[in-house]
Amino acid sequence: MAEVKLFGASLSPFSRRVEMALKVKGVEYEYIEENLAEKSSLLLEYNPVHKKVPVLVHNRKPIVESLVILEYIDETWKQNPIMPEDPYDRATARFWAKFIDDKCLPAFWQALWSKENEREKAKEEACHHLKTLENELNAKGTKFFGGETIGLVDIAANFFGYWLAILQEAAEMDFVTKEEFPVFFDWIDEFSSCSAIKESLPAKDKMLAVFQSRFKASTWKY
Template identity: 55%
Template sequence: MAEVKIIGSAASLFSVRVEWALKLKGIEYEYIVEDLRNKSELLLKSNPVYKKIPVLLHNDKAISESLLIIEYIDETWKENPILPEDPYDRANARFWAKFLDEKGLLGAWEACQAEGEEKEKAVEAAVQHLALLDKEIQGKKFFGGEKIGYLDLAAGWICHWLSVLDEVGEMNVFDRERFPSLHEWAQNFIHVPVIKESLPPREILVNYFKGSLSYVRSLAANKK
């Protein structure tokens, strides 16, 4: 029986970032695919509060929330550090990671599902969020310096998932000319072998977000 397990899903960027952390550390793990339409007893038992993925199981101890899981992994296995050593740099990385999840990712999804006049406003808001991050990465190979770190893992969805949101939402948030530094970082990041090998096929993501978008819009239509 594996000491380390992940309860996750192929389309989940939150699950993939946990895989990245484990692979950077060289930790073997068992992957348990979760059917989110029919949640397993293991998931409900492991994450009874939010009932969502990913969940890391380490010697039967359950840890939830992807960014907290990455910190747990980094503190448990000391080799190949992920979080910055300097307290200020560590706090700064946590700040931007929280910003990315609460503003960047949510903003991109809101822009994807918006329609009409609201779409233009939502796209502009999403662009403004990325502009802040583009400034943060200027002159650097990775957010963590010369090697991948905590904030790179938190921002990893930009290099693969964001272009899918652009396609599904018929928008252009992640524009190369608008964000040259962020695009250069994305290319550096996505071509690291342990990162690239864990990326889900694009068609899976397209189908997933198309289904999610249809579901959200059907709910909105029923409320009218």
């Protein structure tokens, strides 16, 4: 049997992306929790360039960077595909996944953690990017970005499906609402109700406590 290990951090949406994909695929794996304040020698050996999680190790060969790992998983285990078969559709999925990582996530992190005098502008930019993402979902007219089943873009957007609400509560902000983003909130309901996704989500109370303490300390960096 192929050896599959995942080095991750329980509160990281990037690590959880990989767990979600493995569970959607039905791939058995060993999970190794990393202490990011004191990284293990194995993590540094497997990811000497970025020195971060997640790292998937398949038959002793490491694969790094969450979006790269998701594509590797889809190409290696063919059941329950998370990438479209059509080349154009695959390219489109890659585009939106990259849009999430390059535009959406940095903007939301800035909105949540910026200084008060910079926050309103940061919130506007974050909501603009989320509306762009919502419009794409609305144009598809399907339950998920991947169609009627969870795909690459849905998994890439897991931060919005779970982390964002908890971070808003921890930061005592409420700038992303169902009234403003109804289609996106419908997607959140569908996404979070999938068994493979629910099994991959960290406990809300633990996350809330951790992020509340970080907001109070105001020392957490993206």
